Amino acid sequence: MKYVVLLGDGMSDLPLPELGGKTPLMVARTPNLDRMVQCGIGGSTLNVPPHLPPGSDVCNLSVLGYDLGSGYTGRSPIEAAAMGVELADGDIAFRCNLVTLRENGTVMDDFSAGHITTDEAHEVIALIQQQLGSDAFSFYPGVSYRHLLVWHGGKEKMVTTPPHDISDREITEYLPRGDGAAELLDIMQRSQAILCSAPVNQKRIAAGKKPVSSIWLWGQGSRPSFPKFVDLYGKTGAMITAVDLMRGIANYIGFENIAVEGATGWIDTNYAGKAQACIDAFERVDLVFVHVESPDESGHAGNVQYKIQAIEDFDAKVVGPIIDHLEQKYPGAFRAMSLPDHPTPVALKTHTRDRVPFALMGAGIASDECNRYDESLEQCGSFHPQESSQLMRRLLGIL
DSSP: OEEEEETTTTTTOOOOOGGGBBBBHHOOOOOHHHHHHHSEEEEEEEOOTTTOOOOHHHHHHHTTOOOOOOSSOOOOHHHHHHHHHOTTEEEEEEEEEEEEEETTTTTEEEETTTTOOOOHHHHHHHHHHHHHOSEEEEEEETTTTTEEEEEETTTOOOOOOOGGTEEEETGGGSSSSTEEEEEHHHHHHHHHHHHTTTTTHHHHHHOOOOOOOOEEEEEEEEHHHOOOOHHSSOOOEEEOOHHHHHHHHHHHHHEEEEETTTOOOOSOHHHHHEEEEEEEHTTOOSEEEEEEHHHHHHHHOOOOOHHHHHHHIIIIIIIIIHHHHHHHSTTTTTTEEEOSOOOTTTTTTTTOOEEEEEEEETOOOOOSSOOSTTTHHHHHHHHSSSSSSHHHHHTTTEE
């Protein structure tokens, strides 16, 4: 039996006046997601435990069937694993975003610094490491605006805020606070002085692009501990993604990480390459998890047209080819599920804790009355688990 999870990060949304009171999912052309519902069942699930924030780390681990009551320590240590950064006892990892501030550095203008390229970002992080790196602080380059700080012997019991949660807001009340916050604030402020004259910023400004104003530190945690997926569920797995967070999750749970050339996490990502990598991976593993970041990024950007495009591309270039292949190569011997991890409403530009719709089809799944994949599945769907791990068990035929 083959299994696949097709995850459109942040795909669900709220009704929008400019869409006639509909959501992006409701107006997008999604014949393949609709086909999954028509051939199987629909429903809704809540992927956010009550004691945790609705981050992509928390929600994707929930989709994967993990109980986050223990083992989870924070987002950044997971990303560290994807980057090959080994955390020692006492090390605290922080996500290090490159951001653009405006109004004399008081307002969050862009949490991605204009979706800075990876090459440009590596130049920035190299400069920051040269100027601010020390025995206590080490900076590591990641992808685009997403990077890593490791505080050796550091502190983690403080409050930090994801920059994508505060777009267009004054940053003062969202700066790190608590034990150890003073050290982080010092580094963030010193980074601003360094970046003012950075050559990469001069080039970006000359090209009409947003400069990197500052680093932004958040999502801290120490090294986590998760059981392997094969030990929990008896299935081998592979991860296909463009982001370090998901690669880090794969490392910790024992999934094969599959790199796809041209996978960016934005609307220009290599959708077709991801689909083909998934099809190839079925020859080696039981379950493939295909993660597509672009709907989430479009939601954070507040761009409804980009979000609709991202959803339609996900449906046409990822969902369709993979379902076609499974039906042809493994008839009666596969199960497929598609869903978001959490909503990222374009009006809010951040994640919410709401339930998300899912579609589940394949061997032994009798169809219900639903025929359209969108947020209406929260009312008409036939399965609405109260614990997100139930969804993975249903996919695998355990429940």
